[in-house]
Amino acid sequence: MQRNRPPSAQTINVLRALAADPAQWRYGYDLATDVQLKSGSLYPILVRLADRGLLETSWEPSHNSRPPRHLYRLTLAGREYVAALTPARADKKIPRAHNRLSEA
Amino acid sequence: MPIIPALLLCIAVALFRRSEKAVVEGPKPDVPLRLLRWAAGLLSAQRHEWGQAMLGELDHIDGRARRWRFAIGCVVAALLLPPWGRAGAGVLAMLAVAIGGVGVYASVLTHYGLGGGSWIGVGIVSVLLLGFTLAAVPLLRRPGVAVPGLLGGVFVALTWIAMSGFGFVSFITRVWPAWAVPLLFLVLPAAVGVMGTLWRGSAVAGRRTARLAAITAGLGVYLYGTIAVAHVGAGGPPDDSGFSIGYIINDRLGNNMIFYLLLLPLVTATVGWAASAALAHMRPQLVAADLVSFETYGVASPMPAAVGSAGVAATAPRTRHVVLQYGLVGAAALLVAATMLVG
Numbered sequence: 301m302q303r304n305r306p307p308s309a310q311t312i313n314v315l316r317a318l319a320a321d322p323a324q325w326r327y328g329y330d331l332a333t334d335v336q337l338k339s340g341s342l343y344p345i346l347v348r349l350a351d352r353g354l355l356e357t358s359w360e361p362s363h364n365s366r367p368p369r370h371l372y373r374l375t376l377a378g379r380e381y382v383a384a385l386t387p388a389r390a391d392k393k394i395p396r397a398h399n400r401l402s403e404a
Numbered sequence: 405m406p407i408i409p410a411l412l413l414c415i416a417v418a419l420f421r422r423s424e425k426a427v428v429e430g431p432k433p434d435v436p437l438r439l440l441r442w443a444a445g446l447l448s449a450q451r452h453e454w455g456q457a458m459l460g461e462l463d464h465i466d467g468r469a470r471r472w473r474f475a476i477g478c479v480v481a482a483l484l485l486p487p488w489g490r491a492g493a494g495v496l497a498m499l500a501v502a503i504g505g506v507g508v509y510a511s512v513l514t515h516y517g518l519g520g521g522s523w524i525g526v527g528i529v530s531v532l533l534l535g536f537t538l539a540a541v542p543l544l545r546r547p548g549v550a551v552p553g554l555l556g557g558v559f560v561a562l563t564w565i566a567m568s569g570f571g572f573v574s575f576i577t578r579v580w581p582a583w584a585v586p587l588l589f590l591v592l593p594a595a596v597g598v599m600g601t602l603w604r605g606s607a608v609a610g611r612r613t614a615r616l617a618a619i620t621a622g623l624g625v626y627l628y629g630t631i632a633v634a635h636v637g638a639g640g641p642p643d644d645s646g647f648s649i650g651y652i653i654n655d656r657l658g659n660n661m662i663f664y665l666l667l668l669p670l671v672t673a674t675v676g677w678a679a680s681a682a683l684a685h686m687r688p689q690l691v692a693a694d695l696v697s698f699e700t701y702g703v704a705s706p707m708p709a710a711v712g713s714a715g716v717a718a719t720a721p722r723t724r725h726v727v728l729q730y731g732l733v734g735a736a737a738l739l740v741a742a743t744m745l746v747g
Contacts, residue, residue, distance in 0.1 A: 328461045329474065339458070340477030344485055347454055357453075362460075369464060370457030 310337055311345050312385065318355070318374045319382040325358060325371035346372060354378035436475035437462060443482035446545040451485055458482070483541070491544040494554060498540050501623045502533035508630045509657060516637070518650050525657060532665045533626075536619045543616040548604035553613045556596035557620020560672055563592055564625050572632035573639075576656055589671050593618075597676030598683050607684035614676025622669035629660040 307315075313335040318326060326334075332342045349355035356375045362368040374382065433441070440462055444455025458478040465471050488495070509529055513522050544550045567584050568575040580588075593614065600613020633656045637649070647655075 327464070328457060329465055332474075338477040339461075339474045340480040343454060343458060343478060343481045347451070347485060357457075367456070367460040367463050369460045370453075 307385070308345075310335070310341055311349070313337070314342065314345050314349070315354075315374070315378070315382045315385065318372065319379060322374050322379050325360075325373050327369060327371065331372065349378070354381055434468075434471065436471040440475045440478050442542075443479040446482050446542050447485060448487055448489060448545070449547060450487070454485070455482060483545075488545070491541075491550055494544040494550055495537070495541055498537050498544075498620070498623060501627050502537050505533055505623065505627045505630055506530050508627070508634050512630070512634045512653060512657065515634070516649060516653055518653065522650070522654055522657075525654070525661070529661055529665070532661070533623065536623055536665070536669070540616060540619045543612050543619070546609070546612055548606070548609050549600070549612045549616055552600045552603040552609075553616025554620055556599060556613060556617030556676075557624065560592055560596060560617055560621035560668075561624035561628070564588060564621070564668065565628055572635045575629065575632045576636055590675055593672040593675035594679035596672065597679035600676070601680045601683050607680055610680030610683065611677045614680060615673045617676060618669040618672035621672055622664055625668060626660055626664035629664055630657065633657055633660065 314331065314337070317331060317335045328339070328342060328346065331337075331346075332339055335342075337345075346355060350357055354375055354377055356373050356378075358371045360369040360371055437459075440459055444452075444459055447455045458481075462471060462474055462478070465474055506526065506529060510526050512518075513526065543553060565575065567580060567588065568578040596617045597610050597614040600617070601607055601610025603609070603613065633653065637653065
């Protein structure tokens with residue numbers, strides 16, 4: 301069943317933080333610090349954005365036997381979504397094509 | 405009595421096995437890392453990458469408080485992150501059985517008009533059943549544990565009920581033959597532990613299977629026993645005419661709680677673990693499979709295969725301590741049970 305809830309304020313904050321420099325890969329903890337989100341909120345958001353194809357992920361090669369780090373940045377669709385989201389949020393409307401993002 | 409030495413022998417074998425594994429002990433992880441490794445192992449296969457992402461991030465966070473905050477947040481996320489798949493159905497089924505147990509208990513008290521003191525028992529049972537259900541959640545989410553654990557639990561529960569002839573009256577007033585005690589308290593849990601270990605080809609999975617089977621069996625037999633009390637009431641042999649109906653009902657409900665919510669799960673989990681550890685001792689490849697992910701962690705592969713098992717070797721000393729405690733408690737419980745049932 302499709303839900304029409306708008307994306308949460310937290311999701312929008314994450315999207316905007318990622319959209320600030322779309323080409324740059326971001327670490328999860330840095331992103332959480334940037335948008336002042338706890339990890340328990342951030343990761344479910346990132347997972348859902350990735351599921352929606354709005355978020356691209358990659359692994360940073362590990363050094364000195366340390367575990368690899370996960371990196372995030374917006375996909376092209378993600379950038380377009382953020383661009384469309386900003387005016388839509390100002391009008392308190394959500395684009396119909398992206399309604400399922402409300403799960404994020 | 406041969407049961408106690410047999411159980412202690414199994415525990416000794418498992419402890420010896422643990423000592424061997426401690427040789428490959430790596431750097432000691434702190435509690436947030438161990439917690440997060442545990443939680444990451446709960447994620448479904450398609451979310452495995454995200455567990456690694458959390459672990460990789462934690463490795464770069466300094467400061468005890470910040471590591472704790474990050475790890476706890478990730479644990480919550482890992483516990484709630486969908487998809488739950490069949491684990492969701494398992495949790496719902498367990499919750500239904502737990503609520504059923506409390507509901508039948510409360511209905512018996514209401515039916516017989518038992519006083520306020522009896523309702524304390526409802527509170528205790530509710531806490532136990534809720535605790536069991538919550539404890540089952542991470543086990544149900546573990547790959548390769550849910551199915552053998554639930555099957556093993558149903559098998560144990562059915563065997564316990566079958567030993568009483570499937571009748572409500574006989575279930576309450578049962579007198580087991582002497583051979584039933586080692587069967588129910590040793591052979592059955594050991595079979596579950598061995599089955600769980602072989603099912604997944606992993607000693608860790610075997611121990612988890614035994615725990616889940618213990619919880620499942622406890623919940624199931626407790627519900628059956630409470631329904632039996634509701635059905636039989638104060639009737640049936642022995643003729644307890646010297647006691648009030650309220651006393652007999654409370655006594656039977658209390659016995660259900662002690663036997664099926666405490667003794668049965670404890671013995672099943674402990675002996676099942678011992679059997680799993682003994683099998684791992686005889687087949688070292690079962691332990692080797694658990695340690696592969698630890699060796700490759702962050703080195704050979706960007707995504708270790710089983711983070712939940714990665715801390716096995718590193719936490720061996722603590723585990724040994726916990727295992728010893730479990731073994732002692734289990735042995736004591738077994739002794740008490742055997743004395744009560746045979747005598």
